[in-house]
Amino acid sequence: MKNIKGIAKMDEERISQRVLYVIVALSAIVFLAFYLIGYDTPYAGNTSFNAPILTDVLLGFMWGLLVITTLASIFAVVRGIQRANKNEGVTNGIPARKITYITYGVTALILLLTFIFGSTQTMMVNGQNFTDSFWLRMTDMFVNSSLLLLILAAGVVTFGATRYYRKGRGK
Numbered sequence: 001m002k003n004i005k006g007i008a009k010m011d012e013e014r015i016s017q018r019v020l021y022v023i024v025a026l027s028a029i030v031f032l033a034f035y036l037i038g039y040d041t042p043y044a045g046n047t048s049f050n051a052p053i054l055t056d057v058l059l060g061f062m063w064g065l066l067v068i069t070t071l072a073s074i075f076a077v078v079r080g081i082q083r084a085n086k087n088e089g090v091t092n093g094i095p096a097r098k099i100t101y102i103t104y105g106v107t108a109l110i111l112l113l114t115f116i117f118g119s120t121q122t123m124m125v126n127g128q129n130f131t132d133s134f135w136l137r138m139t140d141m142f143v144n145s146s147l148l149l150l151i152l153a154a155g156v157v158t159f160g161a162t163r164y165y166r167k168g169r170g171k
Contacts, residue, residue: 026061034058049126077104110148115141 038053052058080100089097118140120133130136 023065030054030058030061046127080104106152107149110145110152111141114144114148118144 034052034054034057039050041051041053043049043051081104084097084100089095115137118137120136123130123136
């Protein structure tokens with residue numbers, strides 16, 4: 001039974017790797033096409049701006065990726081919670097259930113707090129003031145949450161890497 005789980009794990013890794021390669025290849029193709037095919041086309045309303053021909057393709061690709069990643073994230077969260085609830089909570093001496101709940105909770109808390117404290121200061125976009133406070137907060141939320149989660153991840157990795165040094169001091 002253990003060997004079957006190992007094979008399934010290997011298949012998951014292989015699928016994940018291939019999906020990553022496909023996304024990177026598609027992204028490279030779409031962005032190269034965007035910049036190489038008609039990028040310098042002047043905008044009819046104001047010739048000081050560009051109106052790239054493939055803007056709609058790029059936007060459609062980005063919206064498609066957003067939808068797919070959102071659905072995959074929701075699926076992963078639901079599946080992670082279901083798996084955490086099926087186990088007794090500890091895997092190989094690691095409190096997996098507790099880590100799962102803390103990870104989801106901290107991520108949700110960071111998203112909520114960065115939205116609440118997000119800036120609503122007007123921005124100049126294409127020569128016009130952008131004043132929609134909801135979208136200004138959403139943008140701020142995603143930027144600040146990304147930065148905070150990266151810093152938090154670096155801190156957790158550093159903490160985990162120093163585990164052996166901390167164990168040596170305790171003895």
